[in-house]
Amino acid sequence: MNETGTQNETRSHTFSVLVDNETGVLHRVVGLFSGRGYNIDSLTVSEVDPVSGYSKITIVTSGSESVINQIREQLRRLVPVQKVSDLTTDGRSVQRELALVKVNGTGEDRVDAMAIGDKFQAQIVDSTTESFVFEIVGSSDTVDRFISEIMPLGLVDVSRTGIVAIARGAEEM
Amino acid sequence: MTEHRYTGGDIILKALTDQDVDVVFGYPGGVTLPLYDRIYQQNKIRHILVGHEQGGVHAAEGYARSTGRPGIVLATSGPGATNTVTGLVDAMMDSIPLICLTGQVVSNLIGNDAFQEADTTGITRAATKHNYLVRSTDDLARVMHEAFYVATHGRPGPVLIDLPKDIILGEGQYIAPEDVKPRNYNPKIKGEQEKIEAAVDLLASAKKPIIYVGGGVVNAGPEASHMVTQLVRMTGFPCTTTLMALGAFPASDPLFIGMPGMHGTYEANMVMHDCDVMFNIGARFDDRVTGKVDAFSPDSKKVHIDIDPSSLNKNVSVDIGIIGDAASVLEDILAIWDKKQPVIESAALKGWWKQIDEWRGVNCLAYDQGPKIIKPQFALETLKNALAGTDYYVTTDVGQHQMWSAQFLHFDEPNRWMTSGGLGTMGYGVPAALGVQVAHPDSPVVCVTSEGSLMMNIQEMNTISKNGLPVKILNLNNQILGMIRQWQELFHDNHESECDLSGGPDFIKLAEAFGFSALQINHPADVETGIRHMLETPGPVFLNMAVDRNECVFPMIPSGAAHNEIVLGPNHEMKTMDDKANVMA
Incomplete structure (x- = not known):
């Protein structure tokens, strides 16, 4: 047993x-x-x-x-x-997730949010005078970290794709 | 050359004919009217008008189980389709190949809560091996043939095809079965040679072996059962068959030690517990067989042969798992055995049989037939003797009478025993007998039932008599839901909660109203005459037999207990006490 x-x-x-x-x-x-x-x-x-x-x-x-x-x-x-x-047992794999993250804010918070975005290589895909929508791609862990860092700066909404994954190397599925 | 166009109804009938279907169990309804109009205008396929769609599915199951060919059901949309669900799950659990055709509302009304609309494919997704909603009449022939392929390949099961009315009325192309490009669904049939060799070596080296045979062997065709028989007789090893496999090895053979599990024989369970090699062919280590999994056959090496990869290591971890069809793997086993000519452990085996004979000596199925009240075991033993020498088929319902039937009736060939094993569906027996008798019009077909189950699909008695089918129904009438009462007695302080069926209908009048000859037997002395009379009277016969309400099915492995914690019946307690008394005296 x-x-x-x-x-x-x-x-x-x-x-x-x-x-x-x-x-x-x-x-x-x-x-x-x-x-x-x-x-x-x-x-x-x-x-x-x-x-x-x-x-x-x-x-x-x-x-x-x-x-x-x-x-x-x-x-x-x-x-x-x-x-x-x-993909966990059959060999190594690449796993990615995409998130769209909306942050509302003005003044210093906007600058700080952009800096965090830069650090995580997140793209700004929409902006108004009081909001940004960031697009971030990475491992779920990276996305988690980005969200937790940006949260205090006025995070209001998140959409995540969930994980897509593929085996590393030349082999087909 | 212009392509010939057929109506959907004709495509369905043509596909059924090309799949060698000779009978359909069905019930018409609004959306299937165009198909019934085509059925009216042909005579290749026989349609049996059942009393209820659930009965139709069980009849198709009986037909399938007793012939090895898929059973066909035809139901209308909405309630017609939902009525099939219990039967579909039953077929799913017991791996019975079925094709269930259901009508559906017109395509452009789907989702509008139209009259008699139900989301049939949604509802039956978990109740079928696969299902289809046909969206174009041009695709209908392909779907029909693919459904037969899916239902009968790999582990068999029910496949449902939902047919909107416009698909049945519309026109489309027909393609023959051989022109359908096989879908990428290719269950593995041939087992891995290396593993089969290792399994043969292990089996040959066994000192305390058991060959444990399951329903997969029956599904693999009669040849698989004959190969199992050859293997068992060649080795001289003991053989046990599950509830689903009764008949896959001849019960009359001395190497057969009975059924294992909750109500299996003492010897089969002790052998399962104490063996050193367990050789499982086509059984699934069901919880009713294993009992407490942690204590299941603790010292054995286990081989498991199954066509369904998900069955391996699901309930019990095994040492050698072979994925493949039982017939194909058995053929390989016999060939390897023949080539290797292994020397078996004859001396150890002699000791093993000595032990088994001691366990057999317990006579675990003993019962005490007194002078007044008929014991159900006695009724079934009498039935067994009365059927001997004929090629008979038996269906049962679910409960105590089912377990006693499994214990006391004997089957020497596969496909002769039809019972609801996995799902345990009360109401299976009568319609299943209908399906079996349609498939085997000249053979004795007996349904063993009891009032609780009987009442659940009693309307099919009408279908039986209307079609002139000589089904014999033995109703072991104990005025109570016996298995419920047994568990209440043993595990719930004898609180007989809601199991009393006394004061039920006059079954004799009811049977006669349904067109059966009916007779009542109340005394042990009349049991044999009554049963012979039932079997010898032409046409459908109903025998209502008053039996002991307080009898329990023994042996019994309580739920969650180990095989060696098997409980024997009161006769054995008495016997043990008598023995003690003798010692003291």
């Missing part, structure tokens, strides 16, 4: 799931997670191959090793699922 600590330890895993882009496919994947009691920490989905009609779903989840194995195999059981890769 699985008595060892490593087996029961909860770890975060990022799955990349290539699916047929058909009605209800996202519902199937999400329903699998809710129906079997798995966590979804982040979820993104978009069509990636219009010719073959494939979409890619990136799911960040967490669980013990046996739960993670179940998630992988349960995903593979779904008929419209073409490929499942666990």
